[in-house]
Amino acid sequence: MFYTCGPNEAMVVSGFGRSPPLMIAGGRVFVLPCIQQIQRITLNTLTLNVKSDKVYTRHGVPISVTGIAQVKIQGQNKEMLATACQMFMGKSEAEVSNIALETLEGHQRAIIAHLTVEEIYQDRKKFSEQVFKVASSDLVNMGIGVVSYTLKDVHDDQDYLTSLGKARTAQVQKDARIGEAQYKRDAVIREAQAMQEKVSAQYLNEIEMAKAQRDYELKKASYDYEVNTKKAESEMAYQLQVAKTKQQIEEETMQVKVVERSQQIMLQEQEITRKEMDRWLRRLRPLNSTGRGPWWTCCWRNYHWSVTLGVGLGGCMDREKD
Numbered sequence: 001m002f003y004t005c006g007p008n009e010a011m012v013v014s015g016f017g018r019s020p021p022l023m024i025a026g027g028r029v030f031v032l033p034c035i036q037q038i039q040r041i042t043l044n045t046l047t048l049n050v051k052s053d054k055v056y057t058r059h060g061v062p063i064s065v066t067g068i069a070q071v072k073i074q075g076q077n078k079e080m081l082a083t084a085c086q087m088f089m090g091k092s093e094a095e096v097s098n099i100a101l102e103t104l105e106g107h108q109r110a111i112i113a114h115l116t117v118e119e120i121y122q123d124r125k126k127f128s129e130q131v132f133k134v135a136s137s138d139l140v141n142m143g144i145g146v147v148s149y150t151l152k153d154v155h156d157d158q159d160y161l162t163s164l165g166k167a168r169t170a171q172v173q174k175d176a177r178i179g180e181a182q183y184k185r186d187a188v189i190r191e192a193q194a195m196q197e198k199v200s201a202q203y204l205n206e207i208e209m210a211k212a213q214r215d216y217e218l219k220k221a222s223y224d225y226e227v228n229t230k231k232a233e234s235e236m237a238y239q240l241q242v243a244k245t246k247q248q249i250e251e252e253t254m255q256v257k258v259v260e261r262s263q264q265i266m267l268q269e270q271e272i273t274r275k276e277m278d279r280w281l282r283r284l285r286p287l288n289s290t291g292r293g294p295w296w297t298c299c300w301r302n303y304h305w306s307v308t309l310g311v312g313l314g315g316c317m318d319r320e321k322d
Contacts, residue, residue: 041085042093043075045147048101054157055112057120063156065112065120067131070147071100071139084143100144107135117160124151 050067057063073088073096074080088096111130112120120127132149139146 041073041088042096043073044093045070045072046093046097046100048097048104050101050104050108050149052105052109052112055109057112058114058116061117061156061158061160063112063117063120063154063160065108065151066153067104067108067128067149068152069100069104069135069149071104071144072147073143074145080140080143080145082143083141087142096144099142100139103139103142104131104135104146104149107131107138110134117156120151121154124154127151 048069048071050069051064052066053064054062055065073084088099091099108131111127111134115127128149128151131151132146135149136146
């Protein structure tokens with residue numbers, strides 16, 4: 001006869017021809033009636049509410065702790081399945097849960113006794129890891145694996161945790177005030193540093209600008225000096241050329257005046273000579289009765305005093321012969 005089971009259930013077939021018993025986690029199996037027996041064991045994940053009331057901690061403070069654990073018989077592991085079948089065959093799911101719960105609660109109590117309230121309350125993750133580690137090593141010998149464990153609640157009847165919370169709150173508030181004061185102090189310091197850096201950068205910028213202005217002024221003065229020097233040299237050359245030209249003109253003018261003066265003097269001398277000749281000739285011989293003057297007077301009048309005396313007298317003598 002065939003029997004089937006789901007994935008969350010295991011079957012164990014024993015009896016005739018089944019030594020050791022056949023274990024099947026999910027599937028179907030043929031069982032001979034009357035000479036073979038079949039038993040079932042649950043593979044469901046069991047949720048356990050692990051409570052430990054008024055357990056004394058290392059410093060003697062009684063506290064109550066509640067944890068949530070997930071456990072399961074490992075059907076995929078043949079060895080653990082065989083162990084679980086030996087331990088829980090014929091037991092209901094509630095009975096399996098109760099056994100696992102008592103084991104977890106015992107380990108939870110043992111760990112609470114070795115820790116302080118502060119360690120449990122402030123580092124819940126560490127407490128959960130310790131319970132999970134110790135309980136897993138024990139339950140695995142029963143074929144049960146601990147899937148997870150989480151600390152749910154910690155409380156006491158002596159208001160120890162309340163006082164601890166108040167002290168922690170006061171400490172947190174104190175730290176917050178100190179942190180705020182330090183933040184404000186650091187902010188003021190950073191602001192002052194930023195202002196100092198800004199002023200330093202501004203001064204450096206002004207210094208660079210002053211240096212650039214100085215370099216510009218020096219270069220400009222140098223360029224202006226060169227330009228003014230060239231201008232002065234050009235002006236001096238122009239003035240010198242003008243003076244030379246003016247001097248040259250004056251020299252030529254003077255030469256013209258000298259020539260003119262020489263000519264005037266020569267003309268004056270000629271005039272004086274002429275007048276002197278005229279007076280000499282008038283004194284030399286008076287006019288004749290015919291009204292004609294001496295032969296030399298007509299020659300004088302005809303040929304001017306500048307002609308040589310011999311040439312002029314020859315002409316006059318020719319006229320007398322006529």
